[in-house]
Amino acid sequence: MAAKQTEGVAYLWNLLVAGKVALLADEVGMGKTFQALGVAAWLWKNKPDAKVLVMAPNRHLCGHWRREFEGFIREHIRQADDRVKTEDGMPVATVCECYQLEHLVQSVQNNEGQLYLTTVYALSGLLGPERRAEGPEGAGSIAANCHHRLKQHLGPSGFDLIIVDEAHYLRNVSGGSQRVSAAKALFGNADSRLGVWNLLLTATPSHTRLDDVQNILGYFTQLDRDPALEAMSGAERTRQLLQRYALRRLRLMEGQGGLYGKRHYRHEKAVPASFDGRPDAEMFFALYQKRLVADLGRQKENKSLTYGYLEGFESFGWKPQIDSGADADYQDAVEDRMVEDFSKATDTELLRDLTRRYRDQFHTFPDHPKYGLMIDQCVPKAADGLGTALEDLKHLIFVRRIPSVRELTQRINERYDELLAGMIVNAWGKQADDPAVRHWRHQGWSRDGYAQFHEGVKHSLAEVDAHEEAGQDEGEGEGTQLASRIAELFVVKKGSGGQTDCANVRLRFSKPESVFALFLEPASDYLTGGYSAFYAKAETGRIDYANAAKYVRLHGWDVPGVHDAAARMRGAPRDRLEHPLHSVWSLLVPRLPPALYRKLEGWARDNKAIAENFANYIKAGFLYASPVVVELYAWFVEYRQQTREREVQRAYRGFHDWVSLRVDGSLMLRYFTAALETFDTLCGKIIDHGLDQWDEEWRSLKRLTSPCWYASGDNSEGRQRLILGFNSPFYPNVLVSTSVLQEGVNLHLQCHQIHHYGLAGSPGDNEQRVGRLDRLFGCVNQRLQRSGNAELSIHYPFLQGSVDEDQVASFIERKHQVEEQMDACVQVHFDKQLRISDAQQWRSFLRRPLPISDERLQDPYGAVFTKLGQQ
Structure with missing residues (x-):
């Protein structure tokens, strides 16, 4: 290339x-x-x-x-x-x-x-207000x-x-x-x-x-x-x-066995959903239809809304009514967004009201076959599924209405909470049918519910470092009703009950005065080395382990511009540890594949600033933006239930030994490995962050505490943060977006699965969507190099036997007809009208991977230099 x-x-x-x-x-x-x-x-x-x-x-x-x-x-x-x-x-x-x-x-x-x-x-x-009439x-x-x-x-x-x-x-x-x-x-x-x-x-x-x-x-x-x-x-x-x-x-990717064009690895899949076995979903649908007819049916222009629920609130044929006297630029804006982001359809408030009342009554969200289908596709069914290849957890979902963005986000987070709560429950030795667990689940895995659950189990604790004060934290979670409830347990909030046991444990691994803060620090040599000194009663009046470790790593660097003035002013730590203490890196690094070990070894030898930057990155990802923080909490809970050691340094060594028996196959090892694989690409391609910008704290990751999050016109502030997280192994695992991420952004480093929950407005828009993942040197490219039968999975979910299926069928057939024209840039006008007669045998038009051959793809308008001469 x-x-x-x-x-x-x-x-x-x-x-x-x-x-x-x-x-x-x-x-x-x-x-x-x-x-x-x-x-x-x-x-x-x-x-x-x-x-x-x-x-x-x-x-x-x-x-x-x-x-x-x-x-x-x-x-x-x-x-x-x-x-x-x-x-x-x-x-x-x-x-x-x-x-x-x-x-x-x-x-x-x-x-x-x-x-x-x-x-x-x-x-x-x-034009300002005074000239708008012009x-x-x-x-x-x-x-x-x-x-x-x-x-x-x-x-x-x-x-x-x-x-x-x-x-x-x-x-x-x-x-x-x-x-x-x-x-x-x-x-x-x-x-x-x-x-x-x-x-x-x-x-x-x-x-x-x-x-x-x-x-x-x-x-x-x-x-x-x-x-x-x-x-x-x-x-x-x-x-x-x-x-x-x-x-x-036309794009070609190098892979095992030759060069691959998009027809060799793109796999379009029909994903049907139905009401079968879902009487509660049919009940909610009936209530919605009744309210829809009663509240809106009197207006002729709203008749199409009677299809709203069946279509998953993604009305393909709906277009906003534009005032003929409005600024014509508004028409351009509608065209630019492909009439995709329906944020204020007239049934939006009705739907929100019904959903809220259902949630208040039954403590869960109303079932929806198409929503449930997406959750089943995007969330592992059991906690051990979190241990799969991390790229298999990444899903990109495109929708057409902002209400659907929010519905999918909160429902996927709710399903993830089931898995993460299970890890916590298991750590406390409880079963899913335990009354205390059922009570907590009934409360939606809330903070208050966990406080009650914790009161019933904490009597078995032997606090290994009870004298350490956890202090207050910044608490930088999303903080909305859409966020993960389990993630919020690890956030310190103001007021009574602001510090849960989960938050206190996380603070022990992040506050420099806690000996457990050493656990997530890099090794002293960025490989396996330990630490032999700490600050005792420094100017803050507190013991300090993490900053002492930082001084040991940073002091004496001869890399220009790399220094830590604050650490140098404090001086070298003089208080000696009884025995060296090792971080978890001493357990993770020896288990790396040889190529990644050599990469980290090269940084440690030649450019410690990169190694330090990676250490900050991985620590933020572990403690905030991944299920690793839940795994770490579970380890800590299990350990302190069986230890009677109250001297903190010996307790730390005991915890380190405890984890050494559990690190193989752990989430922590998987995330460490995946993060190291793509760190340099992430810094070079996705964000404004130099590879050796070691003093950054990666605050963006600290805001990504939920497994699923969304991007829409309503959520523009954090868009770059989401792009960073989605291209990393960390959260969000599932990114739900309207057309705001449809063009011009890279989302390809970790993801190979895309879902068209709401259909694109045209084949060109569809191609732009898929192009967020179908890019050189991304996840699909890497998978093709590892295995020639790798796929880019393209899903089209629909409600079977409804107008939703008719819409998908009509779109797929006509997209197939114009794709060759689109590749040659001579696409004719794309008719968006729904034509039921065209919807027969539509699944035969879904693209499936073709076998690779020696025949070269013909570029529609390639470079032919003889036509212009040797200029």
């Missing part, structure tokens, strides 16, 4: 030289960002003062571009020439992020950078002014290169909205373009209609001046434009 990407850079360069416009339409997950940065780097190589503008859909993707740019220069540009790369390995070009057009203009005028990042949404909202013409006027001022400073040519990411966002060229008008004015006409070269990126250029390609290109080149194009039919014209301007290659 490195060779294919290099070929892409060369061919794009030639296209830009020949026609000033190029469309990079490689399949999802093939490194379009890297190829675009390759073009920019070669431009700076030839013109060091070149100005480049990147326009991405949103701020999150701007951050992704910045990370990719820095990593690209650092890792893939070989020569330090002070044109592209400095002697110390950093980019020469400075990056400037501007999220408003006025900010972009001012930043360019102040020469604040060479690579400017902005968003498509910068083209919207240009509509599209007013927005175009403001954008034209920005165009003029940019050209004044940059010169007649404007930007040397403009890169538009997810260019299908600009397909509504005739939409008549403020954004379309602003885009036309900003990019300029044929006589005054804002950019000398214009590079457009999208995996789905023919996103919903055949003329999408022409519309996207129309912003940057004057197609109506070509009479030959005008004489062609729509399909002929699209093919000619792609031949002239586009590069489209």
Whole structure:
């Protein structure tokens, strides 16, 4: 793929030289960002003062571009020439992020950078309240002014290169909205373009209609001046434009036995649900239908809601009613979101009210066949299922309505709580049918219920370190009714009852003054070494074990910029331990596969900052964002029930010996191994975090305390945190999302299973969804390298024998019909109407993995250099 990407850079360069416009339409997950940065780097190589503008859909993707740019220069540009790369390995070009057009203009005028990042949404909202009546013409006027001022400073040519990411966002060229008008004015006409070269990126250029390609290109080149194009039919014209301007290659992954295209490993699966054996579900459905008819049925436009429950509240044919006098930009916003995120359908409050009343009465959520089906697919049936390969626990679910996001999240967390509570109950030696356990379950595994359960069992405890004060913690859980109840047991809260036994035990493993804090510290040599000293009665007046251990690791490093001033001021720990104390690393590291042991050994030898950063990462994941904290609590409960040792250091050694007999096959070992496998990729690709940024505390992981969480328009603040967690082995195991994570994000490092709980709006949208996982160097790629029969599982759940099945059937059949056209970027208009007559024998249209063969995939619009000459 490195060779294919290099070929892409060369061919794009030639296209830009020949026609000033190029469309990079490689399949999802093939490194379009890297190829675009390759073009920019070669431009700076030839013109060091070149100005480049990147326009991405949103701020999150701007951050992704910045990370990719820095990593690209650092890792893939070989020569330090002070044109592209400095002697110390950093980019020469400075990056400037501007999220408003006025900010972009001012930043360019102040020469604040060479690579400017902005968003498509910068083209919207240009008119303040006082000018709103001016509509599209007013927005175009403001954008034209920005165009003029940019050209004044940059010169007649404007930007040397403009890169538009997810260019299908600009397909509504005739939409008549403020954004379309602003885009036309900003990019300029044929006589005054804002950019000398214009590079457009999208995996789905023919996103919903055949003329999408022409519309996207129309912003940057004057197609109506070509009479030959005008004489062609729509399909002929699209093919000619792609031949002239586009590069489209199909993705290939290296695996065992050869190269794999998507047809070799994608497996689409029909997943039926029914009311059979679910009288309570039918009862709730009947109540819902009765209320729906009584409350809403009088309104003719709401008749479609009578299908709501059967469809899992994912009404495929529903569209919001748009006021004809509303700002046309709202229509664009609806189109951009593919009419996916139905947050305020008229039955939402009705459903919430019924669900709340059911929960209050029966202490559980009302059953729903389709919800129950998803839970069965995404949550292990027994606690020992948590010990499976961690990548098998990861599931990505796409829905179309925010109420469904929340319903799935709380129900999946509730099922996980059954498993995690079972681990705690077993640690106390109780059976599931014990009255105390039944009482706690009846209370929904609540904190109050656990306090009562704990009162009945704690008499058997022998506190191994009772003199240590646990203190207060930050308590950074999600803290909502959707969160895991068991996870909340480990969070310290304000007020009476804020510190449960679970929270107190976790504090013992995190507070530096507790000897048990050494347990999750890295080894003194980051392999198996122990600690022989501690701070006794330091300036805080407390014994301190963890900071003394940190000093031992950090003191004397000769790595530039790596030091701990606070530890040096305190000085070396002088108080000696009777015998060295070892952390759990001494048990985990020897059990690593040889390749991972060598990786950790290399960090310990050559770059201790990376090893220290990994130690902070793994500790946060263990204590907050995984079931390891429950396993650790269970070990501690079992140990202190059988020990009578009250001297803390001897008690610690006893606990260490206790765990040594249980670490094989443990969750802790599995998470440690998985985290080490992907740590460098996670830091380099997913987050703003250097691999050797050792002083970070990984606060993001401390907020991910539930096995399942959601991403939607209602939950934008934590989106980057969720992306981090989902790409790690840690929580969330299950990520439920609306269209907000449908495009432009990487979710592929740990996951190979996707569920279309709510159907995508078109095959292009469906492909974008699957493309979050179907990417080079991710989980699917790794599984193909280990085993040639690995799969990317794509699930379509539906309620059997209902209109829900009709919708899935209709979508699958028509998607199958247009996929070949979509691969060739000549997809015709996709008809979203439900046609029952098309729904017969629909399962035969589901894609199944094809056997691998020596026949090479033919790229629709590959790089053919003879056509352009050797430029």
